[in-house]
Structures are given as structure tokens and as C-alpha cells.
Amino acid sequence: MKISKEKLLELFEKMVLIRQFERKVYEFATTGVVRGSVHLCIGEEAAAAGTVMSMGKDDYLLPTHRGHGQGLAGGTESKRLLAEIIGRESGLCKGRVGSMHFFDKENNNLGAQGILGAQFPIALGVGKAIRNKKMRSCVLCFFGDGTSNQGTFYESLNIAALWDLPIFFVCVNNLYGMGTHYSRTSKVNISKKAELFGISTKVVDGNNIEDVYLNSLELIDYVKKNSKPALIECKTYRWMGHSAFESRPYRTKEEIARWKESDPIKNFKVRLLDNKITKEEIEERENKVNEIIAEAAEFALKSDYPEFDDSIIQ
Amino acid sequence: MFEVIMPRLGLTMESGIIEKWHKKEGDRVETGDVLNQTGK
Numbered sequence: 001m002k003i004s005k006e007k008l009l010e011l012f013e014k015m016v017l018i019r020q021f022e023r024k025v026y027e028f029a030t031t032g033v034v035r036g037s038v039h040l041c042i043g044e045e046a047a048a049a050g051t052v053m054s055m056g057k058d059d060y061l062l063p064t065h066r067g068h069g070q071g072l073a074g075g076t077e078s079k080r081l082l083a084e085i086i087g088r089e090s091g092l093c094k095g096r097v098g099s100m101h102f103f104d105k106e107n108n109n110l111g112a113q114g115i116l117g118a119q120f121p122i123a124l125g126v127g128k129a130i131r132n133k134k135m136r137s138c139v140l141c142f143f144g145d146g147t148s149n150q151g152t153f154y155e156s157l158n159i160a161a162l163w164d165l166p167i168f169f170v171c172v173n174n175l176y177g178m179g180t181h182y183s184r185t186s187k188v189n190i191s192k193k194a195e196l197f198g199i200s201t202k203v204v205d206g207n208n209i210e211d212v213y214l215n216s217l218e219l220i221d222y223v224k225k226n227s228k229p230a231l232i233e234c235k236t237y238r239w240m241g242h243s244a245f246e247s248r249p250y251r252t253k254e255e256i257a258r259w260k261e262s263d264p265i266k267n268f269k270v271r272l273l274d275n276k277i278t279k280e281e282i283e284e285r286e287n288k289v290n291e292i293i294a295e296a297a298e299f300a301l302k303s304d305y306p307e308f309d310d311s312i313i314q
Numbered sequence: 315m316f317e318v319i320m321p322r323l324g325l326t327m328e329s330g331i332i333e334k335w336h337k338k339e340g341d342r343v344e345t346g347d348v349l350n351q352t353g354k
Contacts, residue, residue: 029322030321030322030323031319031321031322032319032322036325037325245322245323245324245325
């Protein structure tokens with residue numbers, strides 16, 4: 001299957017939006033505008049945009065704690081998510097939940113998870129509801145390489161396969177669970193763990209958006225047609241620390257530099273130019289994103305903090 | 315004059331010491347440029 005020119009530009013724009021959004025969050029975090037911790041997905045934009053943008057409008061999304069990109073790819077408005085992250089009343093959830101627990105009903109986003117592994121049993125419930133209601137939908141359940149060692153992962157794979165639930169497990173394998181390399185946590189590849197339960201899997205280059213997008217389309221179609229779970233493992237890399245405040249002492253500078261060579265955005269830009277898309281068309285999208293982010297920052301900073309009514313707390 | 319806020323390098327950091335400047339007053343800077351080196 002060939003991706004249309006318009007779709008290619010849409011995928012590009014979304015990846016740029018995610019990166020610029022995360023850069024703004026980083027700026028806000030390091031200048032004290034964000035209170036508490038945030039987890040950024042710079043470097044992992046293709047894994048977020050390529051999978052989520054292959055969703056149908058009746059499909060559901062369960063993002064991770066590193067979920068801003070997944071939410072944005074699902075159609076969540078930048079300004080409302082940014083306002084949420086900095087705790088303002090105009091935020092997506094009225095500034096009550098922040099970065100790690102945002103949800104967006106309008107875009108079928110059922111809520112990001114702060115507890116790693118909590119999304120698996122939730123996905124089972126969503127999958128069961130889809131089956132009971134005889135809907136032709138699926139749920140995208142995101143998780144990282146580290147979380148694939150949680151007990152809930154195996155228990156949920158078992159039930160998802162046993163009950164033929166329409167769950168699309170999306171593993172964003174960025175190699176590190178906080179500061180620990182995957183090879184120090186498991187001898188088994190993530191896709192193999194799902195295959196044990198008879199679940200169809202694909203392993204893709206998570207920094208190549210065409211690869212992620214086309215394989216996701218195929219797997220989502222399979223999940224919905226057959227009402228069976230499937231899993232995609234996107235191999236990628238986290239450029240930033242586990243959280244915004246971390247100096248990444250567990251990785252060498254050489255390793256980070258090597259992965260930055262496979263920058264999902266920079267390399268996609270080269271392929272776009274090869275695909276007869278002009279430099280001007282690319283710049284137009286980049287400028288559009290810059291405007292969106294500048295407006296979002298202004299909107300969020302100007303918004304008021306929520307006023308808490310003591311009677312609700314008591 | 316543009317005001318630059320010293321970035322927090324940890325959740326509990328309240329102050330930092332600028333050990334070295336990479337830019338001089340009046341230099342042109344772009345987003346993402348290294349301005350200085352900060353220690354605790």
C-alpha cells in the first residue's frame with residue numbers, strides 16, 4: 001500500500017507537533033512552570049503518531065505515563081493539554097490531573113496511566129465492553145519495554161487471547177525502563193512474550209513512520225475483523241531522561257549520538273523530499289506547528305489556576 | 315533585555331552556580347543553544 005502525499009504530510013506535521021510540544025513542556029518544567037514530574041517522548045514521535053493515526057474514529061486509546069504524544073496524535077488539542085500539564089482551569093481535565101492522568105472523551109482517549117502496567121487490565125475491560133456491545137472497534141493499549149515485565153502484562157495477554165478481545169497492544173520499546181537497559185531485565189523479546197499466548201505480533205523500526213503506520217493499519221484491521229488481540233513492538237529510543245529532571249548517567253554520549261542519527265523526523269524529511277514533496281510544503285507545516293505551540297503556550301500561561309471549593313474536599 | 319531563567323536541574327533544586335559562560339552579552343542566540351554551564 002502506498003501512503004498518499006496528503007497523509008505523508010499529515011504524519012510529518014504530527015511528529016513535528018509532538019516534538020515542539022514536548023520541547024515547550026521541557027522549557028516549562030525547567031523554569032518552574034510545571035509543578036512535579038513530566039515524562040517526555042522526544043525521539044519517539046514516529047511510534048506515537050504512526051500507531052495512533054492508524055486508529056479508526058470508533059477506536060479507543062489508553063496512553064502511558066509518557067503519553068503527551070499519544071494523546072496529541074489522537075487529536076487532543078495542544079493548548080488544552082498544555083494548560084492541563086501546568087494545572088490550569090482551561091486544561092483538558094480542568095487542571096486537576098496534569099501530565100500523567102489526562103483523558104479526552106471527545107477523542108476516545110480513556111486516560112493516561114501513572115501506574116505502569118495498570119493499563120492492561122483496563123484494556124481487558126474495554127475489550128470486553130466492545131465485544132458485549134458488538135461494536136466494530138478496538139482499543140490501543142500502550143506500554144513500554146520495562147512494563148512488559150509486570151505480572152499484569154502476562155495475565156492480560158492470557159485473558160485477551162482466551163476471550164478473543166479486540167486489543168491492539170502497542171509496545172514503545174525505548175530500550176530503558178527508567179535507567180535500566182532491557183537486556184538487564186529479561187532474556188525474552190517482548191513480541192515473543194505475546195506469541196506464547198498465540199497472539200499475532202510484528203516488530204517494526206519505531207523510528208520509521210511509514211513502517212509503523214502501514215503495519216499498524218494492517219494489525220488494527222486484523223484485530224477488528226477477527227476480534228482477536230495483536231501486538232506491535234516499535235523499536236525506538238528516548239532522547240531525554242526518564243523524567244525531565246534527570247542527567248541520564250546510565251547511557252554513554254556515543255549511544256545517544258548514534259540513536260540521534262536515526263531521528264524519526266529528520267530522516268522522514270529526507271524521504272519526503274525524495275517523494276516529490278517540496279521544501280516549501282515541509283516548511284509550511286513546520287511554521288504552522290510553531291504557531292500552534294506559541295499560541296498554546298500563551299493560552300496556557302494566561303489561564304487561571306482552578307479554585308478549589310473546600311466543601312468538595314470534605 | 316530578554317530575561318533568561320536558570321533551568322532547574324532537579325525537582326528540589328533552588329539555586330545553582332554558573333561555572334562557565336558560552337555566550338557573551340550581545341551575542342545572537344537561538345533556541346537550544348548552550349548559554350552556560352551550571353553546577354550545584
